[in-house]
Amino acid sequence: MISIFKFFVLVAIFNKSLADDYLLNKKRFPADFMFGVATSAYQIEGAWNEDGKSMSTWDNLTQTDPETILDGSNGNIACDSYHKYKEDVAMLKELGVDHYRFSLSWSRILPNGFPDQINQPGANYYKNLIRELRANGIEPMVTIFHWDLPLALQELNGVLNESFIDWYADYAAVCFELFGDDVKLWTTFNEPKQTCTGGYGYAYFIPYIHSEGLLEYQCAHNVLRAHAKAYRIYDERFRASQGGKVSIVLDAYSYLPASDSAADITAAETRMQFDLGWYANPIFNGDYPEIMKSRIANRSKGEGRDVSRLPEFTDEEKIALNGSADFFGLNVYTAALVAAMDDPPISNPPSKYQDMGVNDYQPSDWETTSLDWLKVAPWTIRHLLNWINDHYHQPDIIVTENGVCDNTGTFQDTQRVSYIQRYLSNIRDTMEQDGVNVIGYIVWSIMDNFEWAQGYTQRFGLHHVDFDSPNRTRTPKQSAQYYKNVCETKCLVDDDFECID
Ligand SMILES: *[C@@H]1O[C@H](CO)[C@@H](O)[C@H](O)[C@H]1NC(C)=O
Ligand SMILES: *[C@@H]1O[C@H](CO)[C@@H](O)[C@H](O)[C@H]1NC(C)=O
Ligand SMILES: *[C@@H]1O[C@H](CO)[C@@H](O)[C@H](O)[C@H]1NC(C)=O
Ligand SMILES: *[C@@H]1O[C@H](CO)[C@@H](O)[C@H](O)[C@H]1NC(C)=O
Numbered sequence: 001m002i003s004i005f006k007f008f009v010l011v012a013i014f015n016k017s018l019a020d021d022y023l024l025n026k027k028r029f030p031a032d033f034m035f036g037v038a039t040s041a042y043q044i045e046g047a048w049n050e051d052g053k054s055m056s057t058w059d060n061l062t063q064t065d066p067e068t069i070l071d072g073s074n075g076n077i078a079c080d081s082y083h084k085y086k087e088d089v090a091m092l093k094e095l096g097v098d099h100y101r102f103s104l105s106w107s108r109i110l111p112n113g114f115p116d117q118i119n120q121p122g123a124n125y126y127k128n129l130i131r132e133l134r135a136n137g138i139e140p141m142v143t144i145f146h147w148d149l150p151l152a153l154q155e156l157n158g159v160l161n162e163s164f165i166d167w168y169a170d171y172a173a174v175c176f177e178l179f180g181d182d183v184k185l186w187t188t189f190n191e192p193k194q195t196c197t198g199g200y201g202y203a204y205f206i207p208y209i210h211s212e213g214l215l216e217y218q219c220a221h222n223v224l225r226a227h228a229k230a231y232r233i234y235d236e237r238f239r240a241s242q243g244g245k246v247s248i249v250l251d252a253y254s255y256l257p258a259s260d261s262a263a264d265i266t267a268a269e270t271r272m273q274f275d276l277g278w279y280a281n282p283i284f285n286g287d288y289p290e291i292m293k294s295r296i297a298n299r300s301k302g303e304g305r306d307v308s309r310l311p312e313f314t315d316e317e318k319i320a321l322n323g324s325a326d327f328f329g330l331n332v333y334t335a336a337l338v339a340a341m342d343d344p345p346i347s348n349p350p351s352k353y354q355d356m357g358v359n360d361y362q363p364s365d366w367e368t369t370s371l372d373w374l375k376v377a378p379w380t381i382r383h384l385l386n387w388i389n390d391h392y393h394q395p396d397i398i399v400t401e402n403g404v405c406d407n408t409g410t411f412q413d414t415q416r417v418s419y420i421q422r423y424l425s426n427i428r429d430t431m432e433q434d435g436v437n438v439i440g441y442i443v444w445s446i447m448d449n450f451e452w453a454q455g456y457t458q459r460f461g462l463h464h465v466d467f468d469s470p471n472r473t474r475t476p477k478q479s480a481q482y483y484k485n486v487c488e489t490k491c492l493v494d495d496d497f498e499c500i501d
């Protein structure tokens with residue numbers, strides 16, 4: 001499964017982490033390398049019920065069940081970007097990014113969820129935003145769905161309803177139709193693993209249904225088929241006239257073997273396949289990873305089931321899925337080490353953890369942040385980018401999210417500066433030394449915003465937002481100054497004279 005060459009690369013990366021040697025890459029990024037920042041609709045827009053917008057699942061959760069949010073807050077106003085989008089674009093322009101990644105609110109465009117009623121003022125908000133971006137030389141990169149499902153569709157069982165595939169495809173077609181003349185970069189779903197494993201597996205996320213190893217697989221099956229359907233609609237109806245690119249955004253940890261033993265190397269591969277491969281393999285290779293199919297089928301049989309808990313694609317679906325991405329959209333924040341373990345005994349209820357049968361952890365000496373899971377491990381991104389390159393036919397990769405939080409609200413955000421610098425340096429190494437086609441990098445986020453269940457307690461912004469002021473005043477942090485220089489010089493050192501061409 002793993003070539004000798006790969007083995008040595010892995011060991012080398014593993015050792016590097018131990019040695020903790022870090023040399024900043026001073027080579028300039030290619031002139032056409034994309035530098036951007038990201039947001040999502042619910043996290044910044046506010047105006048939750050203005051101009052004909054209906055309720056989304058997040059409006060419903062935060063308003064009826066505020067105690068699920070750490071500080072009891074919601075996105076009713078958030079950064080007020082619905083009213084302040086011109087100020088946002090001026091901020092992007094000042095920062096010097098060439099791309100802005102944002103999402104569309106389904107319930108703003110189609111209040112009842114379906115395309116029979118398009119809410120024109122909602123559509124106009126995005127048209128105006130896109131026009132403003134283009135007028136300032138900033139390319140929009142649009143996420144069609146970033147978690148805020150119209151409540152009316154959740155009432156019909158949401159993502160788990162087979163009809164979701166059609167609902168989503170119809171919505172995506174409306175978006176291509178409305179905005180596609182001015183949008184050349186599309187992604188269908190943001191981090192579907194959070195929707196499925198969070199929402200229907202471990203239940204840490206809307207709609208909090210606990211069904212590990214069962215409904216989480218059904219959820220992913222529907223999301224993947226909805227993605228493929230939207231992609232093929234773009235092919236058939238829009239690609240020729242609009243000429244854009246369509247993909248999906250997948251979130252991943254870099255999973256590295258905990259040691260150089262063959263068992264741990266195999267375990268890390270299994271973990272990657274169950275995490276990223278679960279979504280990426282159908283899209284780039286036409287089916288679920290073999291290891292998922294065989295392990296889940298075998299364990300399902302052991303549980304006395306007639307069919308595997310992992311659904312199967314029809315031949316037609318495989319064809320639609322296979323190659324349904326024009327680039328690889330990757331969200332990455334952190335990493336973990338993976339060790340082999342004894343196969344867990346068959347149990348009911350099942351779980352994805354047992355289906356994987358490996359053990360992962362973050363070493364206690366890794367650099368910490370204000371969120372437990374977000375350990376800083378910049379050298380590991382090289383392993384992840386190589387893994388994607390090797391498994392999915394050397395795709396163009398855009399790092400669609402990378403960034404770090406704090407809970408102090410500081411303007412002297414030195415950890416964020418250092419985090420971005422080190423991740424970018426390792427990305428530059430990977431491009432230069434391994435020939436991996438990374439074509440863009442997008443920071444999460446341009447400004448502090450509503451961080452889901454963390455409310456406003458965790459700040460990810462290059463700009464500070466004063467949530468106590470009705471103006472939601474935005475102020476650049478030290479990291480904005482740093483990133484501005486990166487966008488301008490395409491280089492990671494402060495002094496341009498030190499950059500290597
Ligand atoms: C709306 O939120 C409440 C509280 O969290 C929840 O019980 C209900 O199921 C939600 N409605 C839908 C359709 O998800
Ligand atoms: C699934 O959606 C259809 C409409 O497309 C609806 O008729 C049906 O009741 C929904 N199923 C559930 C379980 O809500
Ligand atoms: C996906 O497409 C590739 C290249 O065309 C092909 O080799 C592969 O067999 C396809 N996968 C499936 C599952 O059909
Ligand atoms: C299949 O599952 C059984 C338990 O039901 C287990 O003993 C066996 O090792 C598994 N085989 C494979 C190839 O995973």
Ligand SMILES: *[C@@H]1O[C@H](CO)[C@@H](O)[C@H](O)[C@H]1NC(C)=O
Nearest residue numbers: 087466468469470471472473
């Ligand atoms: C709010 O912003 C407006 C326009 O930028 C400005 O004129 C006003 O002084 C600000 N008010 C506060 C309280 O900061």
